[in-house]
Ligand SMILES: [Zn+2]
């Protein structure tokens with residue numbers, strides 16, 4: 001909790017109770033959650049919280065650069081607390097988004113053909129190893 005407050009302050013975000021709680025969930029469950037998933041978790045603890053509040057809060061986090069918004073699934077935004085450049089695998093079977101750590105030359109150079117690169121998003125689509133293991137059974 002202390003840590004979460006410090007992070008919010010570092011990004012010039014007023015650490016309100018709801019903001020702390022929302023960031024805490026993103027930190028605890030590194031599952032690239034969408035608004036509904038955050039809502040399902042948080043409403044157990046704060047029954048009065050609304051999806052609109054969560055939506056506005058995470059988008060404020062994205063605007064401040066504290067959280068990354070993943071658009072790998074066009075129908076919904078998913079949120080990632082890990083803002084270091086890394087790539088994602090979307091499992092077409094279970095819908096999970098998993099961090100993949102591949103060596104990518106672009107994450108090191110930040111420059112391509114004289115252009116300055118500020119964001120790197122790599123998306124892979126396939127079947128995750130968990131789903132694959134069920135397939136072979
Ligand atoms: Zn899967």
Ligand SMILES: [Zn+2]
Nearest residue numbers: 080082088099
């Ligand atoms: Zn990620």
